[in-house]
Amino acid sequence: MGTSTIDLPVFYCAGWFRAKRRAIDPWTEERARKAHDKGEVYTALVGDLSEPYCFLEVHLALGYVGVGFLDEGNREYLGRSFALQASGRFFMTEEDFRAFDGTTDRILKNDSYVYEPSGLVRIRRTNVSENTLETAEARIDVADFWEDPPGIGDYHGFARKDRRA
Template sequence: MNRPIFFFKSWFRAKKKPAEIWSEDQAKLAHSTNRTYTVLVESINEPYCFIDIAKGVVGVGVHDEFLRESLTHAFQEVGPGKLFLTMATHREFDGGSDKVVSGISYLFEQNG
């Protein structure tokens, strides 16, 4: 399934909105010069997830229906075009609030 994507300078977690919409060309330039940028998937106002891309690191935050970051995945670049999952976090929230009531993180190392 193809989902639309949108490019931004960043995702503002506390306000649950993006900062500074970018064109695809701006994102490509940021990528080629190792500058940080963000990709939103599916919608600008209610994205399914966001992807933060920085030099050597990629973070993926998956949203729930209240735009809370319920799942987080962190990847580290381990070679040209190769990413390794270094951390995964799951959070549960108190009803419709942003208060985290439980969470668990898993850390991964390449050597197992």
């Protein structure tokens, strides 16, 4: 079972600055709630303001939720994108796994998965250090890739790591 995020605190901000590995313009929950209710973009940090477990970029007006899981150096080693579907639920459309060179930001490997609700997955495996690229397609069970629209502060479904088919 993956890490439970239900009991972790949630903080809000204008965004997560990936290059500097920090929150941009911390917000109050009230400000985030107003943005959420209007469908405007905001970022939720799960776990901690300065060293979060993950961050969520929420833009409900565009039908988008992006999730970035961070390592001990606040680098995004796992990124996911969810898109709102005609059913009114969000579907995980993309997933990127990154392996870094030690404590640097240099990416050694990147595995990218693009999912379709039909179960089709397109895979791209890039090994930067060996200058190789592998591609493949497969069919998988995507039943666990769906989420209901998030409520303010209720992100544990999106913040689950245990989503592999």
